[in-house]
Amino acid sequence: MNPQQYYRKHRKAIVTATSGFLYGGGWSLGYVTSFDTLSAAILVLATIVGGYDIAKVAVHEIRSRTLGIKTLVTLAAIGAILIGEYWEAAAVVFLFSLGSYLEGRTMRKTRNALQELLEMTPDTALVRRDGDHIEVPAHEVEEGEVVIVRPGEKLPVDGVVVDGESAVNQASVTGESAPVHKRDGDEVYAGTVNQEGALEVETTGAGSDTTLQRIIRRVEEAQEAKAPTESLIDRFATYYTPAIIVLAVGAYVVTQNALLALTLLVIGCPGALVIGPPVSIVSAIGNAARSGVLMKGGEHLERAGKIDLVALDKTGTLTTGETSVTNVRGFDYDSGEALRLAAIAEKKSEHHLAGAVLDAARSPDDGVIADGGAYVDGSEGVADRRASGETAAEQAGIPDPEEFTVAAGKGVIAWYEGHEIVVGNRMLLDERDIAVPEAVEEHVHDREESGETAVYVVLDGDVAGVIALRDRVRDAAPSVVGALDDAGVQTVMLTGDNERTARTVAEYVGIDDYRAELLPEDKQRIISELREEDTVVAMVGDGINDAPSLATADIGIAMGAAGTDTAIETADMALMADDLERIPYAVGLSKATRWNIYENVAIAVLTVTLLLAGVLTNYVHLAAGMLVHEASVLAVILNGMRLLRH
Incomplete structure (x- = not known):
């Protein structure tokens, strides 16, 4: 890597370090010597180095009439220089730059799950062509071609086993902890690991047309999608930021204290408030993807945190579906x-x-x-x-x-x-x-x-x-129903089967409420009726046969979506494997995310309130206010990252 490439890759870290070095040197020079002019020049240089990128964004914000935190920081830095508070100007810019750098690093950690998925698929595949084994780029493998996968190798394509027998670790796609035995006729997925014997796989999807790539696309879209709380806070910030500017101007008019006004600009920034909800959403979606649960987006994740009742289809959901x-x-x-x-x-x-x-x-x-x-x-x-x-x-x-x-x-x-x-x-x-x-x-x-x-x-x-x-009841069904009950979530079983069979299954798995002898339109009607009772309802089905009910429910959860394009693309939440235990996990994660968002909002609001009170009572000054502000931003990021370990 040449110096230019290295600089581009690590520009933010270099700019922050340079600004900090100049800030420290200028402050030290002014503190221990009488070179006040040189000290001031170095501090101004530190402000320019650290604040150039911030000011560029601020200009864009002003032109687009979307005033944000960087506009406030830029105004505060310029104002501090104009009134001769060079140390404060350099401190504000350096602390903000350092905070942004640390924010970027910690936010990247929340996206590690997606990076892990991206690294799962090998770059090349060993393909049989014209009787020879040829290594080609994985994305160039054509549908119908046979790929040879040796023990210990990752599968480069989606396909069907046509020869061989082995155990395949599918955790990257389905979240299953135990390897799955594969033989002739079984489906396999790109990014999974062949652990034992050699397999010959007839390709059904390669390159961007694999289950893993569809998961990655969905996770990327989900992490970018805004939750209702995020959208609400964004709208709030569009009015809040100008209000802070008006407050600062008003404070200056009343007190004639320019430093007080500049301090209000800095500590009034809604940084922690704006970044808190998205970091919680990104962390939760990444954790879920790593565990074989695909969330469609922040809106559905946040709504799932309010689930009061889970409606479960019987055949193929509570039972194995192998009648x-x-x-x-x-x-x-x-x-x-x-x-x-x-x-x-x-x-x-x-x-x-x-x-x-x-x-x-x-x-x-x-x-x-x-x-x-x-x-x-x-x-x-x-x-x-x-x-x-x-x-x-x-x-x-x-x-x-x-x-x-x-x-x-x-x-x-x-x-x-x-x-x-x-x-x-x-x-x-x-x-x-x-x-x-x-x-x-x-x-x-x-x-x-x-x-x-x-x-x-x-x-x-x-x-x-x-x-x-x-149809054999799944072994995990009773424990899953019990876990939902412990979480305060009611359950109801919906089935087209007769009343006596439905009662027997419901009693076995521990569900108090069940509805039997239902047609598809009956299930949809019952979901609608439950929602009308101000109940947030999730419907769990196979993603196809129960499509009307899944669409009607507040949250539709598709079981066994691996390899199913429709379920991956349309479900609010998709369980990649037929693993019932993922349901209480997904519900629990959603509820934890909702509370995490509330915690982050509370941290942000409490910090700004205390800082404003401190400024108005002359206990908090410009540099200290910026330090506490950046600390609050890091606090909400670290709090959101707890969801990665849920």
Whole structure:
């Protein structure tokens, strides 16, 4: 690095040090010798060196009619020189310059989390091209190309594992503390660390089109976005600063004491008041990003600090979302035939329950308990298969339905070989006036009491069977609900599942309030009703299926957003991993941030009040006032930085 580059990089430190050296020398010369003129010249030079950059900004502030702290400092320094208070002028400029330098250094520390993210992605990638392994810049890797990642290396791209098996540390993206096992078909993200075996990854995103880069962009935008308190203080400062100038002029007119007026200019600066809220916001957003929680901006972070109630979706949030069929029972049909009919109807559905039904129909022996009957072949007509006796292994496959309709939140209706197949919940059956025999109702009651979801299978208006499904509750769910309760935050569970299953899950995880058998529009309505009760509501969902509710809530929290562009870009708050424990952490951090902002405002207001009182009673003078003022600025910065360790 040549001298010119070094100077540009460290200009602020050099200017501050030079101003301080000249200030110290000029003051010492005047104190121990009689060279008053030389001492004054050195002190004026110290003022010019340290105040040049400050004055340039002040001129810009005056031209744009946005008077700020640098305008006040410049006016105070010029005024002190004009009345012969050279020591005071140099002291004010040096102390302000030193304070600004220290502010810059400490503020940079609050952005370390973002810098750490920027350094996560390697610059190059080892790509297989034309049978050879070629090292290329990571941003030049094209979608579909295979990247080789050796043990111990960072992944340069987003992609899907196509060969190999390893544990990958995903903390940089998802905040998960433990490595995640990866094998064929699993997603991996740029910036994560391959710890064990070699992996071959087919690229789905490179350069700026990776999950990590989207996180970085979002964090940058969030740190720049202003919170309501910041905006309020900025508006206040636009009136406060001119008021301080008027006060100083008025004090001079009344007292004819120029030094008193200049001191009022300096200590009246709202520096700590203006910088306090943003340093708290930046620290909190950086901490959250490092822990796998993406905040959209200061506005949402500050609002989250007021959360009174958290509404939790059941499937995929309180539960793992990995639903499986636990029991199949046929009524006047073999249980296997009932399952197969359901699979035909659900084949074109994208609902998670449909996936579980199809998996069970394709692998009927994998833990599914059938209440009598055998699985049957698909080559015969529906009416001929009631007691066929052929096994699933002999099936020709699950055919497509001839027609297919989704009843949102209720089930599906399909037509196959001239027969109508209805698969869904009791609401769908009631809507279509389908009678449910007493024996079926008793069976469904027993299944729902045990926490399972019962799905009816109806053929041509008659109940052919019932399929019971279970979605395992997340291990962390009870402790998370308990942590929210300890923080004074209420919880409510919203689910489209039946009342008995909802009650069982709610009792297990410790939620007092739950709402069952809800359609998407019902969830949205309930969120609206809760908000109308002056309750600040957060909704936790998967970011897609619960989109209306997430958008309606004061704070929408998307679960498992890693790799999901929509969730990262649109959620008020996104949990990068499916980690419920991040919810109380995020709520706690938001509340701590809100109080931290209040503390910083209180420190700033109290300092200015005491300094003004000190000036008016002649206890505080220009240099001492600037020293205390800069100390208050550093105090609010250090207080805000505490959030980095929350």
